[in-house]
Amino acid sequence: MGAVQADEVQVAVAANFTAPMQKIAVAFEKDTGHKAVLSFGATGKFYAQIRNGAPFGVLLAADDETPARLLKEGMGVAGSAFTYAVGQLVLWSSQTGVVDGKAAVLNELASGQRSGKMALADPKLAPYGAAAMQVMNKLGLTSRLRPHWVTGENMGQTFQFVKTGNATLGFVALSQVLVDGKISTGSAWVVPAHLHDPIRQDAVLLKTAQTNPAAQALWQYLRTDAARAVIRAHGYQF
Structure with missing residues (x-):
């Protein structure tokens, strides 16, 4: 043309x-x-x-x-x-060894065994943030994890919080951490589809x-x- x-x-x-x-x-x-x-x-x-x-x-x-x-x-x-x-939701840390295949780190944060911040996108603005809320609700961890939250305006900002280490881990889109079909850095848990809409x-x-x-x-x-x-x-x- x-x-x-x-x-x-x-x-x-x-x-x-x-x-x-x-x-x-x-x-x-x-x-x-x-x-x-x-x-x-x-x-x-x-x-x-x-x-x-x-x-x-x-x-x-x-x-x-x-x-x-x-x-x-x-x-x-x-x-x-x-x-x-x-889309697919993933719990991701830029550090290796933080997130395992069962996301035990969420329980560790909720119980006080681990310190640190957890990033998620604003659930009122970003559907991935709303999905993260559904995951925490289904796991029964929302109220205990809330003190650890750092909220991004969108998924780009949420990803940056985790990438730069301002948050120890966070709920991001799988697409943001995937390179050549593999999670390129850090540690991650691909959230099972049944835990959110x-x-x-x-x-x-x-x-x-x-x-x-x-x-x-x-x-x-x-x-x-x-x-x-x-x-x-x-x-x-x-």
Whole structure:
């Protein structure tokens, strides 16, 4: 596609999906000529910004509820929401030997046997934070772990808390710690799916961009084999 025909779309992307979307955006521009301008952050904040007129054309949320709400409120194109990825939650420490395969460290923190901070994303803004809350509730540890919490505004900030050592461990997205299909550093517990609701991440085309060729093209591109290969390589399911 020639440069004359190229268009641009502003895309709001859930922070947990940063790495795969950066790669997808490069391939998208190469394959279509269109450009995706990416903003990363918390789904809850993007919802508020869209309600207030932010010029996004596509939202890649960290849940399925926010796109559904935007459709119900008339801000999304009817029938355009679809699940582009299903996320996986992981309890991760940048240090080796902290987190084992049964997450005994959570009990150690809760009982006072271990000191340190535990990071999670704001459950009111970030679906991965809400999933972390469900895990702690099911394990019966929420009230005893609460004094150890350090709360990130989104998954990017939450990951940084753990990566820099400001938190000993934290609940992050598997995609944030996966390199070439393996958890690259530190120690981790991939949270069993039965401990929280599925993290279905939906995309929705927003009405402000329903006539924007780049927005239409990106909406379609996310379901191509090329995009899905990147998504799968970063630890997401469908």
